[in-house]
Amino acid sequence: MEFKGNEDIEAPIADVFGAISDFEMMERSALRRSIEVQRTGDPAHPEAGLTWDLNFAFRGKQRQARLVLADYSPVTGMTITGGGSGLDGRMEVELVALSPQRTRLSVWLKLEASTLTGRLLLQSLKLARNNLNRRFKLRLADYAGLTEARLKSTA
Template identity: 35%
Template structure:
């Protein structure tokens, strides 16, 4: 299942990229929301994290890796759980010195039969999930514009 959206941000491309690549802030935000976060790699420009969270009454685990970091235009992440494979791509385009277009793509693919069944049931409500996805990206873009980016929301 794929989700994608674009948002124009009234902020220079470098500032937007700095916000998007603030991994320490994301770790703190995840911990505040009750997720378990363990950093797997600390090499500069690279990273991988183990995330643990409760979903539908079960503890879930996802390994997220930074797979692409091209300053100031691209960030790519790959995630893997027992049932799903996830890819996220963030692309930035400078529209002017003070305006940036951010494109966000999320692709979720099943790895198991139970994953296929869950995704199939989610496809029935894809419109609602798409609206929530777009609203989340829009909210994030507004926080960057106001220079109040705090992933803890």
Template identity: 40%
Template structure:
């Protein structure tokens, strides 16, 4: 199952990439929401091989998420591969310079089952795909507007 959307942002591509690749800020935001984040690599600069484990409660159950940065091409692309409960997700963020002060952000998340149980979960998600797609699109749009307005603090991304 794939979710994708794009938004145009009235900022230079370098500024947008700096925010989406501020992994320390994203870790702190997840911790403020109650997740336990453990960094698994020892890289000093952002790049492929960065990895995290996150433990959090979702729908009353404790979950463990493993994520790894697989592609990091500033200021245009980053890809994160994640696994939770035999469900693998590949998140791709692409940036395109439209003008010196205008950037297009394209976000795609592709979910793939790795077990029968995960396949059943995806089948139930298919029933709500329209509603989930709208929530995904509105979240990316909200991020873009907050980034433009200078009010993004890393809590909703």
């Protein structure tokens, strides 16, 4: 199952990359959503590899996942892979400078089942594909808007 989305942000590409690679801020955001996060690695040097162990409730069950920063290309993007509870995923984030003050944020997420339980979970997600696609795009637009607002307030 794949999700794709693009959003334009009114800020230079380097500033946008700095905002999306603020891993400590993302960890705090996850904690506010009742997701337990344990990081391994130094966020000041993410190119050496970061991992996160997550514990969260989804559809009435406690789930666990491990995320790995698989590729880190300063200013242009990053790739995060992960798996847990029968699902494996890969998320690619790419930044493209449209102009000196405008950046396109492109996100691609792919989920695959690795167990029978994962297949059942993925099948139930596929039944709600339209709703999930809409929510993914809304969430990406919201994230881009928050990032743009945060960058404007620090400028």
